[in-house]
Amino acid sequence: NAGVTQTPKFQVLKTGQSMTLQCAQDMNHNSMYWYRQDPGMGLRLIYYSASEGTTDKGEVPNGYNVSRLNKREFSLRLESAAPSQTSVYFCASILQGESAGNTIYFGEGSWLTVV
Amino acid sequence: QQQVKQSPQSLIVQKGGISIINCAYENTAFDYFPWYQQFPGKGPALLIAIRPDVSEKKEGRFTISFNKSAKQFSLHIMDSQPGDSATYFCASPRGGGGNKLTFGTGTQLKVEL
Numbered sequence: 001n002a003g004v005t006q007t008p009k010f011q012v013l014k015t016g017q018s019m020t021l022q023c024a025q026d027m028n029h030n031s032m033y034w035y036r037q038d039p040g041m042g043l044r045l046i047y048y049s050a051s052e053g054t055t056d057k058g059e060v061p062n063g064y065n066v067s068r069l070n071k072r073e074f075s076l077r078l079e080s081a082a083p084s085q086t087s088v089y090f091c092a093s094i095l096q097g098e099s100a101g102n103t104i105y106f107g108e109g110s111w112l113t114v115v
Numbered sequence: 116q117q118q119v120k121q122s123p124q125s126l127i128v129q130k131g132g133i134s135i136i137n138c139a140y141e142n143t144a145f146d147y148f149p150w151y152q153q154f155p156g157k158g159p160a161l162l163i164a165i166r167p168d169v170s171e172k173k174e175g176r177f178t179i180s181f182n183k184s185a186k187q188f189s190l191h192i193m194d195s196q197p198g199d200s201a202t203y204f205c206a207s208p209r210g211g212g213g214n215k216l217t218f219g220t221g222t223q224l225k226v227e228l
Contacts, residue, residue, distance in 0.1 A: 004158075019170045022192050031213070032212055033164055033215075038218055040124075040221075041220060042119075042121075042204060042219055042220045043159070043204065043218040044217035044218070045215060045216075046199045047214050049214065050213050050214070056213060059216070084157060090158050090159070097207075099146050099147045099208070099214065100146075100147075100208070100214040100215065100216050101146050101147030101148060101164050101206060101216060102147040102161070102164045103161070104147065104149075104161065104216070106158035106159050106160070107158050108156075108157055109156075109157070109158050109173070
């Protein structure tokens with residue numbers, strides 16, 4: 001049971017390049033989230049998907065797009081990377097009916113550097 | 116924008132001592148208030164969580180104290196060990212649908228021998 005799997009683990013991009021971060025969970029969870037973590041700022045929500053077929057903006061959605069490909073997979077796309085998007089990105093998921101505060105599971109993170 | 120204020124930013128404790136981290140929240144959503152532990156290079160992992168209708172919850176060496184009237188909650192780590200050295204985050208339920216959390220800015224704990 002892998003839990004929440006993110007790829008790639010590390011990536012260096014040039015300003016203006018595009019890329020997609022992949023996330024998959026094998027726990028049959030309904031809700032999935034993308035967070036970014038920056039020094040001194042905690043985790044901030046970029047986008048979330050409450051269920052398959054739905055996506056909504058979080059606190060910091062500008063410069064990002066998401067796709068909920070199916071129940072298992074939730075991808076995050078940077079269309080034109082900027083240095084301000086240098087960060088650690090975490091995908092997370094929870095089961096429908098559960099509380100995020102009690103049962104959210106995080107992936108191991110994707111370290112992205114934009115030069 | 117709803118905030119969660121976490122303090123201190125960093126903390127050094129001697130082995131066997133008590134580590135105390137505090138959070139103040141704004142949201143009044145009725146849901147779990149969690150603490151997460153994060154080791155370098157890893158994702159956050161749920162450590163302990165409390166419902167707002169309970170004033171204290173203890174799991175092993177970890178205790179959450181919750182003060183609803185003051186909108187504050189704290190994490191106490193008793194008999195702190197070097198293996199507890201990590202970054203700790205508190206979070207508050209945001210309400211408004213989507214089962215979202217607002218996170219504190221984190222506390223780097225170092226437990227020295």
